Amino acid sequence: MNIQIFGKKKCFDTKKAERYFKERGIKYQFIDLLDKGMSKGEFNSIKQAVGGYQNMLDENCKDKNLLALFTYLSDEDKEEKMLEKQVLIKTPIVRSGKKAAVGYKPEIWKEWLI
Template identity: 55%
Template structure:
């Protein structure tokens, strides 16, 4: 398994995801979303696994850009806004190759093992 956790340092769900994989003895790579973000290829891979761009947008995000992204019409516009403002991503995004989840989803991660 090649687990990547894209999260925010102040996110409780990110901390819970990291703790889950540590307790299971599974090595993972942790990436800070607000500073590093996702590449366009990574975002497209996660989007293919998750299925809906709105699942990737943090409903608790604050600020001008967070308000604007809710009203963008097309998926492509939302992708560009997320790439420009990675702090708008919901966290954690957990990837295992082509599979991905958004949020704390241990029931799904168990099936990856």
């Protein structure tokens, strides 16, 4: 099983997700969105798995100006802006193959481990 955690180093939910897998002895790969980022292919795969970019948007983003600008963009431009400014992406995003979950969702991750 190949688990990937896309997150931010200072995000408490990302730290909780890492701890969840560490405590169960499950290897995972951590990708810092603010440092390395997410490729367009990864973004599209996760977007499809979680039901659209709307479910990936962090409405509590600290950059309120960017969030306000985001609301006025067209749908195509919104996806490009999220990929460009990954601070808009809600974390953690945990992915296993074609399955993905946004936020701290141990009940979903447990199903993957069965």
